[in-house]
Amino acid sequence: MSDYLVRGMSMDGFVKVVAIRSTEIVRRGAQIHKTAPNATAAFGRVLTAASMMGNMQKVENGSMTLQFKGDGPIGSIVCVSDPTGNVRGYVYEPNVPLVEKHPGKLDVGSTVGKNGTLTVIRDLQMKEPYVGSIPLVSGEIGDDITAYFVQSEQIPTACALGVLVDRDLSVKVAGGYLIQLLPGAPEETIDKLEEGIRRAGAVTAMLDAGLTPEDILGQVMGDLGVLFLETTEVSYKCYCDRERVTAALISLGKKELQQIADEGKAFPVECQFCDTTYTFTPEDIEEILKKV
DSSP: OOOEEEEEEETTSOEEEEEEEOHHHHHHHHHHHTOOHHHHHHHHHHHHHHHHHHHHHOOTTOEEEEEEEESSTTOEEEEEEOTTSOEEEEESOOOOOOOEEETTEEOHHHHHOSSEEEEEEEEOSSSSOEEEEEEOSSSSSHHHHHHHHHHHSOOOEEEEEEEEEOTTSSEEEEEEEEEEEOTTOOHHHHHHHHHHHHHHOOHHHHHHTTOOHHHHHHHHHGGGOEEEEEEEEOOBOOOOOHHHHHHHHHTTOHHHHHHHHHHTSOEEEEOSSSSOEEEEOHHHHHHHHHHO
């Protein structure tokens, strides 16, 4: 089944909602970066959040970047989404120790760390990107996304994310939802929403029970109802190509490129976001040197 996300509104028009099935995205990310279980869970949550936030932005040719940098063993996690919600990313240290809160429950907060920052970079196709940064709240990703919207954008938000790693270390299910209150929301709407979030429970359990993104939003929204506005297929998608890698090599400068050429060996360059390797021969490097 392909991954997809749905966007909608509450029937009273005071709540904006988005939910996603991101199982294949997280599987692909874990495969590329060969992540250990805790890293898979942390990386998968950030990929999931980035996809939803990128889709919500709706700026042609824009992008959304999430960077988590904590004091946990995983180091940094960086994920980038396009306006559709297609996403790519990498982790600094994929082979982290197995840490559980209790048997069967991975401790993502300890993997990411509670001391550090979440940085959000919105490329809105203007002169400069918008950059917002907050201290990490828990390292659990969902809590930190919620805090970011409240602190940096003054939007009351609830973000829930889940990645279930199976006994064979594969990704069984992944997904989440993001809900935001719009200005003027009455207390009755807020109360119903809070009760719905409590009643629905953990995202992972809902996903494991086979609930779709539409089902999950239905559980959370309850009597508020949901008017679904858009359904979009999303995937793990990298935009690297040989031309972009060549531009990166040019940025190394003439001296370093000449050293590479003088070695007389093929020079492989691996994309940090995917498993594509671009190989440059000494002759290729000489041609690049002519462009410097």
